[in-house]
Amino acid sequence: MAAADVVLVVDDDADIREAIRRIVAKCGYSALTASDSRAALRAADAVDGPIRLLLTDVWMPGDISASTLAGRLAGRYPDLRVVYVSGLSKELAVDKGLVGANASFLEKPFTPARLVETIRAALGDSGTGIR
Structure with missing residues (x-):
């Protein structure tokens, strides 16, 4: 993993956003956070x-x-990977047209281990977990 690996975490729930940020940082990534798309x-x-x-x-x-x-x-970032997170199932999110069928998706609630696994899979990173 390069030192420049930046993960942008976007969630309107401050507690969820902060929990994800902490896990991302413990995995050795630089974490940015935002409460909405703007x-x-x-x-x-x-x-x-x-x-x-x-x-x-x-x-x-x-x-x-x-x-x-x-x-x-x-x-802006042609190599950007995207993981969508939702309390909806992926099937329902696809049915509602919110994400594509091939989108990387993480359903809430999730464990820290599942989050780490999803991040590593999206980035093709072979790391073993939280550091």
């Missing part, structure tokens, strides 16, 4: 270097959906 875009503007992973809640407050956010960031 804040995520501002955070991306402020970061020096590429963002490797967008870990975003499916339901976003405001006028920019999670999938639109992912598309905008993918335009």
Whole structure:
């Protein structure tokens, strides 16, 4: 893992966002956080270097959906990986048109181990867990 591996965590629930940030940091990644899509875009503007992973809640407050956010960031960072997180099942999120059928998806509630596994799989990182 390179020192520049940045994970952008977007969730409107401050407790969930902070818990994910702590786990991401314990895995050795640099974690940015945002409460909505507009804040995520501002955070991306402020970061020096590429963002490797967008870990975003499916339901976003405001006028920019999670999938639109992912598309905008993918335009800036061609190697960006995206994991959608939701209390909905993936099947329901796909049925509602919130994510594509091939999207990486993590259903809430999840354990820290499951979060780490999902992050590592999305990034192709062979690390063994929380450090």
